[in-house]
Amino acid sequence: MLTLPIEYYLTLSAVIFIIGTIGVLTRRNAIIIFMCIELMLNSVNLTLVAFSQYMGDMAGQIMVLLVMTVAAAEAAVGLAIVLALFRNKQTVYVDEVNVLKW
Template identity: 65%
Template sequence: MIPLSWYLLLSLTLFTIGVLGVLIRRNAIVIFMCIELMLNSVNLALVGFSSYIGNEIGQMLVFFVMVVAAAEVSVGLAIVIAIFRNRLTVNIDEINLLKW
């Protein structure tokens, strides 16, 4: 059996890659993908803890997080498409909707 520390190390690595992607990249679609990577790393940690403890509540929580993530992606992608139709770019630096 694989120890819990390996799952947590992999989860931490994936979360770190996601945070770096959000901080470094300027493309809105890539930022959404990095946010999804962070959510999936949290799901991996939840499944690891749930398996280690022997309780299924963590795995049920993972399904809830996946449903919320799917809703977040659909709304976020719709917003990005609407911005792209108006501004013809998805670069975060070039989108200033609050400026006149």
């Protein structure tokens, strides 16, 4: 039996999502920005699992599985981009990558 109110889980995941947003907007290291995106994806996963369990509907957990697959694909491609960036510019700081900036 689930005895806790669902608001506890929703509030916690909102807090983690905000922490992830602050990280994405304020850090300059591309890998840490990447880890903050994982934080945000995970907080949404927590919301989906909580709703799925409280409403007795499996759709939420299937969606979490799909989100995890996309996160794994994103990890592979994102880190490959960081590697290619480091090889070409010798930096992983996003504010030093400004070739497209006019």
